[in-house]
Amino acid sequence: MIGDRHLIPLSPEIFNDFACPECGYPRPAGVKVMVLGKQTAAEYKCTNCGLAFVRDLPAGFSIDLPLAWRLKDKHPYHPAHGMAEDWPAYPDYQVPSHDRYYARREVFRECKRIVLLNTIDHLYGHVLLKLFNAQHYLDRHPDIGLVVMVPKMFEWLVPDGVAEKWVFDIKLKQAWGWNAGIDSFVQEQWDRYEEVYLAPAYGHPAFTKIDVHRFSRVEPFALPDYLRKPAHITFIARRDRLWYPSPWSKLAHRVMKRLGLFPGLAVRRQDQLVARTMELVRKEIPDATFTVVGLSEPGGMPNGVEDLRTMNIDLDVEKAWCRAYARSQVVVGVHGSNMLLPTAHAAGCVEILPYDRYGNMVQDIAVRHNDRMQLFLYRFVDEFATPKAVARHVAGMFKDFRVYELNMKTNTF
Ligand SMILES: [Zn+2]
Numbered sequence: 001m002i003g004d005r006h007l008i009p010l011s012p013e014i015f016n017d018f019a020c021p022e023c024g025y026p027r028p029a030g031v032k033v034m035v036l037g038k039q040t041a042a043e044y045k046c047t048n049c050g051l052a053f054v055r056d057l058p059a060g061f062s063i064d065l066p067l068a069w070r071l072k073d074k075h076p077y078h079p080a081h082g083m084a085e086d087w088p089a090y091p092d093y094q095v096p097s098h099d100r101y102y103a104r105r106e107v108f109r110e111c112k113r114i115v116l117l118n119t120i121d122h123l124y125g126h127v128l129l130k131l132f133n134a135q136h137y138l139d140r141h142p143d144i145g146l147v148v149m150v151p152k153m154f155e156w157l158v159p160d161g162v163a164e165k166w167v168f169d170i171k172l173k174q175a176w177g178w179n180a181g182i183d184s185f186v187q188e189q190w191d192r193y194e195e196v197y198l199a200p201a202y203g204h205p206a207f208t209k210i211d212v213h214r215f216s217r218v219e220p221f222a223l224p225d226y227l228r229k230p231a232h233i234t235f236i237a238r239r240d241r242l243w244y245p246s247p248w249s250k251l252a253h254r255v256m257k258r259l260g261l262f263p264g265l266a267v268r269r270q271d272q273l274v275a276r277t278m279e280l281v282r283k284e285i286p287d288a289t290f291t292v293v294g295l296s297e298p299g300g301m302p303n304g305v306e307d308l309r310t311m312n313i314d315l316d317v318e319k320a321w322c323r324a325y326a327r328s329q330v331v332v333g334v335h336g337s338n339m340l341l342p343t344a345h346a347a348g349c350v351e352i353l354p355y356d357r358y359g360n361m362v363q364d365i366a367v368r369h370n371d372r373m374q375l376f377l378y379r380f381v382d383e384f385a386t387p388k389a390v391a392r393h394v395a396g397m398f399k400d401f402r403v404y405e406l407n408m409k410t411n412t413f
Pocket of ligand 1: 020021022023024025046047048049050051
């Protein structure tokens with residue numbers, strides 16, 4: 001099998017480049033692969049002490065902290081360098097679910113050697129980030145068929161060129177837990193192939209190398225068009241992660257939410273902040289046009305604003321939102337996975353970054369530029385930034401662009 005750290009062997013050999021968690025004897029014998037949902041693990045038996053255990057394969061968001069657990073009683077073994085998440089102890093992992101989620105296998109090219117990219121996850125952004133790993137295998141390993149395991153709501157983003165897609169009609173929250181039904185589906189396919197690898201599905205792919213058009217089929221904003229195209233700004237305004245005008249309003253919203261009072265008040269307040277920002281940008285750039293998107297009720301925007309918000313997201317909505325991002329020099333929104341597709345298609349962003357997300361900075365930004373344009377085009381503002389502060393950044397990203405680009409990109413070696 002190929003010795004490449006981006007291809008984890010699953011069949012005929014199972015990855016075993018580690019020591020027994022009980023006695024430390026190297027290279028336990030692989031018994032079988034288990035796809036539990038978001039976790040891809042394998043069962044092993046130590047050739048020295050006989051311990052039978054299951055261990056995370058080095059993939060997905062637990063890549064650096066694989067957990068092992070004893071088969072007979074789920075006793076956990078943490079890696080030497082830190083505590084792993086003890087997921088087998090959670091109730092949803094104690095009793096496996098046998099739902100098959102209307103699994104569908106679609107074959108585009110019969111391959112005997114495959115690499116499996118498991119994008120199943122209970123977090124929207126995690127599925128998306130894992131899916132972007134597909135490009136590496138399509139371009140670098142054309143001789144190995146790429147098989148993408150994907151929740152149905154992300155099927156539209158599967159790129160052309162994959163050998164197969166395995167689509168599961170699974171809701172995000174159902175991906176949390178031990179899905180024995182998904183594992184059974186995978187086991188039924190196993191003997192079709194001579195060689196199977198697992199893609200590590202890195203959580204933070206380098207976006208400067210990713211061609212998002214291959215996923216969304218929407219051409220992203222081309223930087224040379226920045227000043228040639230009409231100034232367009234798209235706001236991402238969702239209900240579940242809000243832009244607050246002050247610490248007090250955030251606290252008040254949390255208290256009222258707990259009490260079930262005035263549920264729409266904070267959302268309306270956010271709409272006012274967005275609308276006010278648009279008005280202030282218009283003062284500086286009179287021709288600027290705006291779109292607002294997000295999982296929310298439409299309404300409350302200034303005249304002339306394209307309001308694409310809805311509570312019913314379907315493929316047409318997803319595509320229309322992507323086209324809006326791709327027309328935008330700047331997208332504006334609160335930190336979160338909802339910023340991934342916008343920044344993957346727009347030229348730049350202004351992001352409102354809550355204090356408790358500083359450790360997650362840029363994880364939600366598809367950074368498209370690999371030079372000093374990064375600092376100009378990706379801007380982060382305070383959690384309680386005023387519309388004036390946000391509008392100042394947005395307007396500056398148009399007014400200062402020509403000179404900045406000239407100095408930092410053109411007049412240099
Ligand atoms: Zn052992």
